[in-house]
Amino acid sequence: QKEVEQDPGPLSVPEGAIVSLNCTYSNSAFQYFMWYRQYSRKGPELLMYTYSSGNKEDGRFTAQVDKSSKYISLFIRDSQPSDSATYLCAMSAGGSYIPTFGRGTSLIVHP
């Protein structure tokens, strides 16, 4: 079992839908959680960063961490075709600057 599990998809939704992307993990030492967005043939770009449990909101994006369940989510409201990309989760333990990445979920938002 990988330390971080992420469904590769693809996840196909209509424009305007609420999207939920998820990762589960097994290492209880993880404290720092990141979401990256990667467009086709581009490098990953940091989307959201959260520390420990709780929610963080940035525009249409909300990152949620449930450490008790070892489960993190990224919600996208009012999804747009421009949100079509691969979304990677990543997480680190305190003091470790080597993050563990999920394999990414491919999201397709169709008009």
Add this chain to the structure above:
Amino acid sequence: NAGVTQTPKFQVLKTGQSMTLQCAQDMNHNSMYWYRQDPGMGLRLIYYSASEGTTDKGEVPNGYNVSRLNKREFSLRLESAAPSQTSVYFCATVAGGLYEQYFGPGTRLTVT
């Protein structure tokens, strides 16, 4: 600011040839990383450099060497390329004491 730049963008090598992938950053970040990304495998860490003058192996270091030339530059060398090294290579950086990584645009390498 350019952020993280990588050269070349594309490269085709024959088996046994050597090449160096270059990465440079103008973000004044301490740590730099080299990853490879293959379909279905996600990002795999090849080498990293926590600070200028230090380098350490990651998950898949075999067949690669690195040099942290100075704080700005971190190069990845393939001494004798193999078809299994066909991949997209990404350089990333992290500011000191933080955890978020910033990636370059990638180098697409094909080894025939």
